[in-house]
Amino acid sequence: MKHLERRLVERKLKLLQMQTIEGAHAGNIYRIEVMDEDHRRSRYVYKEFAADRSNEVEIYSKAKEYIQPFSKYVDVWDTPPQAILMRDLQSPLKKEFKGLSDRNKRKQIVSILERLAVLHSSTIRLVANELPTHRVTSEWRDWCLDQLTRLRSRSQWMNSDWINVIKDSYDQLDVTHYNPRSPLVLTHGDPHLENIFILDEQVWFIDWEWTTVASPLRDITILVQDLYDSKWIQFVKATYHECLKNKQFHISDEDYRRDYHYLYIDHTTMMLAWEIEKYFQGYTMEEEIQRMIDFKIGELNRVREEELGL
Structure with missing residues (x-):
């Protein structure tokens, strides 16, 4: 060294x-x-x-x-x-989040959302210059389908319908050609709970590797990937819109919903592929990865059906 x-x-x-x-x-x-x-x-x-x-x-x-x-x-x-x-920010929020009471979970989530609202509202007039602009592509869809295919060859419990859910979610909504409707801002790009720390009663973020100019909903739909409870996911979705309004950052209800749904599908698919990769590498137990996949596939179905009005 x-x-x-x-x-x-x-x-x-x-x-x-x-x-x-x-x-x-x-x-x-x-x-x-x-x-x-x-x-x-x-x-x-x-x-x-x-x-x-x-x-x-x-x-x-x-x-x-x-x-x-x-x-x-x-x-x-x-x-x-x-x-x-x-x-040294000590331990990431993810380590303690599961053990928090509902009241403290709510408090922490609101703190994170308010902090992200400051970031997003302060960069709404940002000139992109050399910073990349986030685009939805087929990258995460293709990777996740490959990961599920590998999983099917290795396990007895793989459900073939999972592959169909991924394909239907992207194909029926034409996700890979979606253009965000909200104003573009500087986004962290990877604000899951492993990259969020609380120190001196303030929220801090690490790992800005994936920072781009994008819809603010990019960060929010990545944040919720560590929340395996639909109650908290819906809470984040509703609360963040209010946080933006409080910062005089206005997005119509329809544009907010569509940005959230389309980016949520893409990022849920991305995180699903990454969680499967961690399972392949031995970081996740079989029972846990089954639970993760079941939940995220269910979320993809829910959002797809909601957006299609089914």
């Missing part, structure tokens, strides 16, 4: 301890403890990006002024090995 030690020295910091953060990460992540010249100790997270997953470095360089108020990053290096240094 000579690169890390050299970079810390440049910031007049001495490395005291380092611990690898395990998980399915796009690169290597370490929790470190350092000491400054006044012998004060601090904790940071240092992430070295995989060679093919360093887009976050470029995103920071292009959108620093918009991202900084919502992120605890300290420094970014665009020379090899590309890396980022951020404050």
Whole structure:
């Protein structure tokens, strides 16, 4: 870790301890403890990006002024090995969310939605410049169908109707040609509960790799992917519209509903494929992946039927 030690020295910091953060990460992540010249100790997270997953470095360089108020990053290096240094935010919200009471779940969800509303409303007049614009394509549909086909060859419990639900959801609504109706804003692109932290009673986001200009509903339909309860998904959908209105960000009810439904189908399909991949890699147990698939397939059916008026 000579690169890390050299970079810390440049910031007049001495490395005291380092611990690898395990998980399915796009690169290597370490929790470190350092000491400054006044012998004060601090904790940071240092992430070295995989060679093919360093887009976050470029995103920071292009959108620093918009991202900084919502992120605890300290420094970014665009020379090899590309890396980022951020404050240690401790544990992601996902670890504790399931054990919260309904009252506290509601409180946390509202805090996240209000924070995202600030991000989205503050960038409504953002000129895209070199930032990419999010487009709905067939990418997640194709990946999910491939994953389900692989699953069918490996398991006895695979339900062939799951493949038909994916195809019907995209084909009957022509999802891959959908153009969002709401004003485009800067979106985080991956605000699931593993990327959200609460520190000092404030919401913070990490992993801005997938940041693009998009409908604000892009972030919301990714956020709900960790909520395996239709009650909370419906709560998020309704509450976020009110959060935007409170920020004088107006989207008609019809445009909001359509953006939500179409992006929800695409992102539910994306997350379904990713959850199956984590199962293949051994991160998810068989019983759990069955539960996840059943729930998300049910959600796809529900939204498809609602949008078609069935």
